[in-house]
Amino acid sequence: MKKNSLIRFIARRVSTAVDNPVSTSTWRFYCSHSPPSSSSPPPNSKLFVAGLSWSVDEKSLKDAFSSFGNVSEVRIMYDKDTGRSRGFGFVHFSKEDEARCAKDAMDGKALLGRPLRISFALEKVRGAPVVVPRLPST
């Protein structure tokens, strides 16, 4: 019976294909749960700039980053008690490309003697409490 030998032939081809590491290597299953892609954060126009010196103010930071794009906002967190800056701030750019360029260019560089640590800012919005449009109580 030639049909039987043909089936065994195909079965052998299938088994070899399964055992083939190059064939199995393409069978990777990706689950789209929540892979903590810390290395690829979604780039925003907002940059988190840390590693700042305690003598750095917003205008110095803006002047340092205004060379890479249009800085729309520069915010440095200051300590209300000691009055000294916490050494980290946020730089808002007009475009994500500018922010990415500035990050790639200024990250690791030094400003006022201290190396800068730049990363994309988390969209942490505070305030702006959800105001519920209340209908006239009548």
Add this chain to the structure above:
DNA sequence: CGTGAGCGT
């Protein structure tokens, strides 16, 4: 005189 990792009103 030193301080230092980090995510904000």
